[in-house]
Amino acid sequence: xxxxxxxxxxxxxxxxxVLAEAGADVTIWARREAVAQAIRExxxxxxxxxxxxxxDRVTATHDLPAAVAGAGMVxxxxxxxxxxxxxxxxxxxxxxxxxxxxxxxxxxLGTTKRMSQVIVETAQVDPGRVAVVSGPNLAPEIAGEQPAxxxxxxxxxxxxxxxxxxxxxxxLRPYTSDDVIGCELGGAVKNVIALAYGMATAMGLGDNTxxxxxxxxxxxxxxxxxxxxxxxxxxxxxxxxxxxxxxxxSPLSRNRTFGEHLGRGESLxxxxxxxxxxxxxxxxxxxxxxxxxxxxxEMPITEQVERVCHEGVxxxxxxxxxxxxxxxxx
Numbered sequence: 500x501x502x503x504x505x506x507x508x509x510x511x512x513x514x515x516x517v518l519a520e521a522g523a524d525v526t527i528w529a530r531r532e533a534v535a536q537a538i539r540e541x542x543x544x545x546x547x548x549x550x551x552x553x554x555d556r557v558t559a560t561h562d563l564p565a566a567v568a569g570a571g572m573v574x575x576x577x578x579x580x581x582x583x584x585x586x587x588x589x590x591x592x593x594x595x596x597x598x599x600x601x602x603x604x605x606x607x608l609g610t611t612k613r614m615s616q617v618i619v620e621t622a623q624v625d626p627g628r629v630a631v632v633s634g635p636n637l638a639p640e641i642a643g644e645q646p647a648x649x650x651x652x653x654x655x656x657x658x659x660x661x662x663x664x665x666x667x668x669x670x671l672r673p674y675t676s677d678d679v680i681g682c683e684l685g686g687a688v689k690n691v692i693a694l695a696y697g698m699a700t701a702m703g704l705g706d707n708t709x710x711x712x713x714x715x716x717x718x719x720x721x722x723x724x725x726x727x728x729x730x731x732x733x734x735x736x737x738x739x740x741x742x743x744x745x746x747x748x749s750p751l752s753r754n755r756t757f758g759e760h761l762g763r764g765e766s767l768x769x770x771x772x773x774x775x776x777x778x779x780x781x782x783x784x785x786x787x788x789x790x791x792x793x794x795x796x797e798m799p800i801t802e803q804v805e806r807v808c809h810e811g812v813x814x815x816x817x818x819x820x821x822x823x824x825x826x827x828x829x
Contacts, residue, residue: 503570507534509547509638511576519556527559528566535559551642564592572598578777579605590622598658600630604686605779606786613683627655630662633686634737635745648672650738652682681733684724689743690754690780692716694804696747697758698814719798726794754780762814
């Protein structure tokens, strides 16, 4: 099988390694020719995944039509807010029977659409052709072949199983699901909660606070998911609790790290300059908040993260507001 990964960031590069080791011939599309050349000639992508040697079955190109030609599966790993514009250009070149798989975790600003919805709308494909991969999958750990599990969600069970087989390895155990909504929401909202977790960590707050953030963050994620038609059990699984715990607790997490900068009192701009990486939760918190309001769902942690990120509220004030909310049953 030929597979294509659109995007040469850390997760796209790590996923290309997984696909190749599972038996596929893989082409990475890179925005910069210098990155593609380094992958082709030396099997490395030092800017995104330093110290990792890619298998010989991985190549790369800056030529989009060449990258997707003949691909049976096209994996998309670009920043979520750039998906629509990119895919509008890419869609005419993607083979008509290829499965499109989202590796992205975000909600689109303005439309409040999930990534699979943006793919269906922009590429004008049947929803059954679109799958989602989500779970506790930090790219450096996957690239280092540390044991992990993930979820492949698709409304077409056959395609979900095909993707499952394409990425199954001794160190990566994929499960299938038909709950695309739940898997995508779990992956998007956990980035927002991880920002709050990072703020709490930098403020010196302890394990009780952080455990409370994970637990109540999961509760508000599940509330939104149920309102949108997701299976509540999904949020107790890998794409829900699993991804949330990994993203909150790991220093490898971009969103947690970004939150730590904010918790130390840095502005959004200063935190961005310090991290030099995309923290999806910073933009997604706006879209998640809007989605929750549109469906009448209370998401107090998300509301306060948005206020810290985009309204300049001090994280300490945000904590007091969370703790001072009206008492209610769990």
